[in-house]
Structures are given as C-alpha cells and as structure tokens.
Amino acid sequence: MPSPVSELAFRRIYQAHFRQIAAYARRRLNEDEADDAVAETFLIAWRRLDQIPEGPLALLWLYAVARRVVGQQYRSTQRRGRLVSKLAGLAREDNSNVGVGLEQQAVHEALARLRPQDREILRLAEWEDLSPSQIAVVMGCSANAASIRLHRAHRRFERALLELEAPIELAPPEEQAT
C-alpha cells in the first residue's frame, strides 16, 4: 500500500502536469498509443517519485521521460510495420482533404523530412513552448547546445519548406502540367 505522503505528492504532480504530458504524447502518436505513453510516463514517475525535482522542473523531468517513452513507442510501431504512428502533424494527412490547407500540408511534410532530433527540438520549442534552457533539460544537453541545435533545426526546416513550396508557388501552370 503506498504511503499517503507518496500518494499525495504524486497526485499533485499528476494533477499539475497530466494535461501537458497528454498533449505532448497526442501530438506525436495516435490516440491509443498516446494513452499508453502517458500511462507509462506517469508509472515511471510514480516509481521514481523521489527523483522528481520540485516546482516547474518537474514538468521538464516528465517531458524528458515522455520523450524516451514516445521514442520507444514509435520505434516499436515502425518495427511492427504499422506506420499508424502520427509523426508531427502527419496525423492530419489522412484528413488532408477536410480542412488542412496546402501550406499546412507543406509544413507537416517539411517536418517529416527533418532528422528526428531536429523535428523534436522544433516541436519542443513551438508546440510545448519551451525555451532553449528548458529544452536543454529535456534533451539532456547544455543550454548553449540547445540554442545552436534549435537555430540549425529552424534553418533546415525553412529549407525543406522552401523546396516543397517552390513548385507550387514558382512554376507556371503549363510547366506544372509537364
């Protein structure tokens, strides 16, 4: 039976951060896989309650765990050959004809073309709204390294986006037909 102190401490962490961790997982996996990843993340948190830092750092600790769990989940899905895992916004591709514009499709495609590390650092910055120093905690690197990686990932993303958009925006209609 857990001690009331442990349970209360865990409940506080769970209630404070469940939503962010659930959102993190659902942005990267389909709903069922995301639920599994959230469960696994908080189970690890429960077992390692003594290691979770106090205050706002607790969320970064959870993101770091969730990142590993989601990574394992994704690799496992790939191994099974079921590419139902929804990388970045690729989840929306299935519904691409219902409301997601060409620009958004290009963004998702550009994200998918990036290396996993670049993709993840961009998502942490833009979707989880983390600063470079917070990303550093999640990714286990220095704040300086996180800043540099983030900058480079942005450059690569812009290049990928330009490559994808070029035929749409620049090519005259008759050339597109050939």
Add this chain to the structure above:
Amino acid sequence: MSRKDDRAHRLLREANPLTPEEAPAPTSPRGEALFQRIISSPRTEAKKPFWRRRGALIVLVPAAALAIAGGYALVNRASDPLNVICFQEPSLSSHRTQVSLQGDDLLSACRPLWDPGEQYNPEGRTPAPPLAACLLQGGELAVFPEVGDGDTCTALGLEVATGGEIGEEHRAIQAVQEELFAHFMGTCVAREEATALVKQSLRRHGLVGWRVDAAGQFTTNRPCATLAYNFPGRTITLVPTSSERSS
C-alpha cells in the same frame, strides 16, 4: 528576426495539432482511472536513509525547525492546512479525493462528495454516512466514513483530528490564499505586481516568516504569475505561465 523566420515560427505554431486544453484532464474519468491504476501498482522505493528522502525533507525538517524555533508541538499539526483528503471508504487504500479546505471544518469540506449524484454517491441511493476526521501519518488532514463503533481513526492507526490542527498560521494562509485568488482569477498578473500583492497580503495577515520565490523565468510567452503554496517551506512561488492559463 527576419520575416522569413517569423513565417517559419508562425507556420510551425499553426501546425500544432493539439492545444493543452484539447488534451484530457487529470480529473476526467480516464485520467482518474489511470491515476488509480498507477498508485495501486508497487513502487520501487529508493533505498535511501529516511532523512534523505524527499518526503522526509518536505515534511519533517520544516516541522522540526518550527518546533525548535517557535515551540510548536509536532503532533496535532496539519502539514497542509489548505487541503483535506476525503476517503470513500474507511480504508487508507480506498478511493480518495483531495478538496480545498476553508476554515477548519473538515467534515463540511468532504460531505458534498456524498450528496446525491455526486462522486461518492452517484445514484443517490444512500444517505451521507457519518464522517470522521483524522490526521494521516504524514500530517495530512483526512476524512473517512465512520464504521461501527465510531472509532474509525484509531481503527486505522491514525490520530483523531480535533480541529486543533488548524492553528493561527494555518488560518492566516487560508485567508491569504482566498484574498490572492480573487486578485489572480481571470487576470494576467505580471511578476512585479504579483510579488507586491503577495507580500502585502502576507504582511496584512501577519505572516512574517513567509517568503516569496519569484525566481521563475517570466518571458513574453509566459508573462503571467500563478501561485504555488508550500506550507512546510513557508514559501509562495510565482510560477510563470501563459496568459491563457493564468486563471
């Protein structure tokens, strides 16, 4: 930042498939079920001496320091006077719900959970049971349904909470919390203003030993302060958050 950079940032943010508000809440049936499943699984406790364990540091050290400095009794004091844990059954392993406590009437804080249609009485078939207030071993205030001879706390190996656990300092911090909630609810309060408001409120209620921790990183994305109360540490921490989450 160039216009090209601006566009990349904007496009990436717009590509976010989910806002936190769209994610399930911890209090949703699925969230609560997962919580129960997790806490019913065994924990691998770290093999540390007790004085290095986090719980011990949070609860025991400040309590001991207070006892030495202020002559407080260690027993019959609540570690967290702002919350009470309401148990569904007269058992420490039964379902529990934490509710906020105003004043020192623990039973009134938990009783609404047994109202017809509420969490502990969803079908409204049973009248609310008599309740007993106890003090958990960690110092948390707790309420259980009474059993048999009405000696539930003792049967569970717990002290009876008599109401004396809520001291003057406890009442004062409850008042501060209530006062500040009104200031922060639905408004984005920046760090400087938040610090001033918290200090004023602490002074007004005579809480001289308390401090304000404003060291969090406030940014343009997270300009608003929310408050976290650490009663054992006698600290109110300003947590930076975005304007949508500030309430």
